[in-house]
Amino acid sequence: MDCGKRHGTKYFTVSSAENFKECMETCAAIVPCHSVDYQARTKKCYLGSHHNNPLIIASSFDSAHSVGCAGACGGGGCCKDARKDDVQEPAPLPDTSCGNAGFEFAFFPNDITYLGPNDGNFNPVVMKRTQPYYKGTTTRIGVTDAHIIYGQTPQNWEFVAVNHRGYLYAHQDGEYSFTAPIADNLSLLWLGPNAYSGYTRANANLEAAYTPVDSAPLEYKATLVKGKYYPIRFSWDNSGGAGYYELKIKAPDGTTIVDGTTTVSPYLVKFGCREAYGARQYAPWGEEN
Incomplete structure (x- = not known):
């Protein structure tokens, strides 16, 4: 038994x-x-x-x-x-036996023109039912130049939106830090159920609108339970001119889990390898709710 x-x-x-x-x-x-x-x-x-x-x-x-x-x-x-x-500790790393390592990302055309100090006319919901023109997997979240994003050239780098999604595996109990150190034009973060389904700009946990290099980063903190998978989504849009963004996640002990330069991020997965992990595969791009 x-x-x-x-x-x-x-x-x-x-x-x-x-x-x-x-x-x-x-x-x-x-x-x-x-x-x-x-x-x-x-x-x-x-x-x-x-x-x-x-x-x-x-x-x-x-x-x-x-x-x-x-x-x-x-x-x-x-x-x-x-x-x-018979108490057993959760695994130190998520199960990646099914080829699920990394985050999914997709490029979307962005027809929104930049207006105002907070890019107030950008609506991330339109990406739910729009087919991306490029999709892939990344181990980092961030770029310093929108001309090349994860090794790919957008159709129009001045008007592009990038949507990232996946799960964060909590390898420690405690408070995790999520910051957007740079954002031009707009970065949005969702953590929890809204990241999986039902995300809107209004229910984002973090919004960073035009945060230039060396400015004070916006931060969101959440207490997570060791051994659990948490849905996470991060979107960015460029609405004209230069563009850049970054998401930085730190564990309770201060170590960096992911940022714009990580080459290996073992705690990020696209979905869980087993149904029991509670990390369902996301809906296909263009068919989200």
Whole structure:
């Protein structure tokens, strides 16, 4: 038996059970059942055909891959009593076994002309249903010259918008710092559910409008939980003339996770390799909500 874990594989049925023992006995009565995950909080019994040990850390679960040990649950011998001795630390790095490293980015035409001190007429929502003319993956977030962006030349470097999206894996508990040291014309940051779906200019966590080099950077701080994946989106637009931008993320210990120069950023991924990580793949570009 394993405490605080779940298998993370496909279940063929979900039922209710008063306790872990009852869940295991239900599995034992079904021929294709080889694994059980029991969530005491909801009293849900998840039955599957996984033959190996559970792999996913999930503190509210008790799991087993051998239904023959159901008798061990008698007399208070179940995982819940042993949980304090079976606590496991989250992985130090996100799972990148499925080719998911880095951030997605896409180039969009920007027909907006710069107006006012804060580029107030730029609306990032239009990118949701617009097909980009170029897309790729990056390990850094930032450029110092809009003529070349991540090795590519925009169709019109004076009028271009770049949308970045992915997940930040929190490798430490604590307060993370997100800053936009430079922005010309406009940079926007979303962290959390709005980054995945429903983003607008009004609900951005950080807005940096024309922040020249050597000016005081705008900052957003958020307390994150170690081992979790957080949706993150960063967009930038240039509305005429020179253009540049950068997003800098720092961990609670002050180390830089990503900026405009990073060549390897191990804590940024495009999606989670397993459904259990809760880091779903984003909708295709041009089909977002």
